[in-house]
Amino acid sequence: MAKTTGASLKETLSIKLDYDQLTNCMRCGFCxxxxxxxxxxGVEAESPRGRISLMKAVVDGVMEPNARFEDQMNHCLGCRACEPACPADVKYGQLIEQARDAIEDHTDQHRLWVKAVRKVMFKKVFPHQNRxxxxxxxxRMYQKTGLQTxxxxxxxxxxxxxQMSAMERILPDASGxxxxxxxxxxxxxxxxxxxxxGLFxxxxxxxxxxxxxxxxxxxxxxxxxEVVIPETQNCCGALHAHSGETAxxxxxxxxxxxxxxxxxVDYIVSNAGGCGAILVExxxxxxxDPKLSEQAEWFAKRVYDVSTLLMEKGRPLQFAKQKNEEDGVRVTYQESCHLRNVMKGSGAPRQLLKRVSDIEFVEMRDAGSCCGSAGIYNLTQPDMANQILDRKMENVKTTKAHYVLTSNPGCLLQMKLGIDKHAKNDGVQSVHIVDFLHDRLVKN
Structure with a gap:
């Protein structure tokens, strides 16, 4: 339950929520x-329109922000698929982050293990590259010493x-x-x-x-x-922003x-859709922050996803199937929500894949819909995440693809989880598009 009264949370929401964006929503339902x-x-409160209505009702004094209100805000995946669909250009992603930021100032609802993981990872680990x-x-020691077994x-x-047990099964090999x-x-x-x-x-x-x-x-x-990798860079802050840790x-x-x-640097490149989406914003x-607004604008306008930078700015690369690959290799592409909806980067990955000779690209039904990963959503909201993943895997199976490619590590792990659950014996693999293309690069 909340640490403070509903009125205190209401006051915080009133301060942090952008009221102009709340009133921009026309309730048209395109989202x-x-x-x-x-x-x-099929529940109205589970939609962007419904959540905006709840936010506005709190700010207008029509309702008190109780535990069910908090649950609805946290139940959103934050995929931002509603934004391209919105004729009024409502900045829903900003609203949901503002709401969660306010809730985190007051809530004590997290399960104990979630609270512990959040505190350790968000504050003690992610911000520090040496950690x-x-x-x-x-x-790596855990994976290589027999402890994992x-x-x-x-x-x-x-x-x-x-859910943590299922995710542990599909973790890739770590590196120090x-x-x-x-x-x-x-x-x-x-x-x-x-x-x-500059590589992020x-x-x-x-x-x-x-x-x-x-x-x-x-x-x-x-x-x-030429690639420069600044040593002093740190975590992008996406997980923090999406989870109410705005500061x-x-x-x-x-x-x-x-x-x-x-x-x-001339450009800043990301190979993770979730990271790129916050970097560009x-x-x-x-x-x-008036002291940094100009520098932040300088940074944001230089951010590219690696696929987009390769297609728009780089020398054309050639790709061909590997020598040991049989004919008829089929690939499909699961979009990163944030690459698609925030960075507007749907086209470049597909264009690159279509450059690979002797490979058949098959478009997946609803490739742009969320896979259920959404940062740590698949750990904090496992029921809904798995429900969404089950639907996604039905679409994967219809492609009969050998490779499911994606542009975001969270999506990659989620698709590996889906394959482990639904297609373990189908000979399908989940691979990052960068790795797939690198392995098939025809060097000059």
Whole structure:
């Protein structure tokens, strides 16, 4: 329950919510078909229109923000599929983050293990790259020493959460050495240099998907970019912003802006849709900080997803199926919600995939709908996340694809979970698009 009275939460919501955005909503309902939670439940309160109505009712004094109100705000995936569908251009993503920020100032509803994980990861681990490396080393030891086998046999993780146990099964091999330790901080372009790119290495990306970061660098250098990886960068702050920890997200953003300005780069590239979406909105995140507004705008306008940068700015790359691959390899693409809805990056990944010779690209039905990952949503809201994933896997199966490709680590893990649950024996793999393309790159 709330730590303070409903009136106190109401007052905080009244301060933090953008009332102009609340009144911009015309209640037209165009957002309803785009919303995953409404599609699953058919309940008005589970839609963007319904949640905005609840927010406005609280601010207008029509209702008190009780536990059910908090549940509805937290039940939103934050996929922002409603925004492209909205004729009034309501900034729903900003509203839901403002609401959650207010709720986090007052709530005590989180389950004990969720509270513990949030405190440790959000405040003590994610903001510190050296601690992320220690986490990577610890996970690697866990995976390589036999401890993982013991834990799985005893089912210890499942005591805390069945969802955590399922996620543990599909974790990739961790690394205590990130992209900088393995490649350095400055990697020259191949051939004539087109420009200088600052790689946003991420926190979990550099621990669980180090090879993807390395392959990103290799694709960029082949396309003519010099790659710089600022050592002082930190977590993007996306998980913090989406979970109501706005002040900490802002602190992380300030440090990243400084790190990349010092590097003097032409572009800032992300290979994680969730990270890229907040990076490209640092100007909004810091809009009330007059000292950094100009720098935040400088940063935001330079942010690109790696697929978009390769297509729009790089030298054309050629790809071909691997020598050991049989004919008739089929691939499909599961979109990252934030890459699609915030960064507007739907086209570039598909264009790159269609450059791979002798590979059949099959469009998935509802490829742009959320897979249920949504940061840590699949851990905090497992029932709805799994319901959405089950529907997604039905669409995957109809493609008969050998590879399900995606552009975001959370989506990648969620699709691996779906394959583990529904298609373990179907010969289908979930792979990051960068890794898929790198393995099929025809080098000059």
């Amino acid at each position: 309803l078909p785009a919303c995953p939670t409404f599609q699953e439940t 992320m490396k220690l986490l990577g080393k610890g996970l 013991l834990v799985r046999k005893t089912g210890i993780v499942g005591v805390f959460s069945k 050495k990130g992209v900088i330790e393995q490649m350095g901080t400055r990697i020259p372009a191949k051939g004539e240099k087109i420009g200088t790119v 290495r991420g926190c979990l990306m550099d621990v669980l998907f180090t090879e993807t970061n390395k392959n990103t660098v290799k694709l960029l250098t082949e396309a003519g970019f 900490q997200a802002q602190a992380l953003a300030r440090n990243n802006i400084h790190a990349f300005q010092q590097a003097n 640092y100007d909004h995140l810091l809009h009330d």
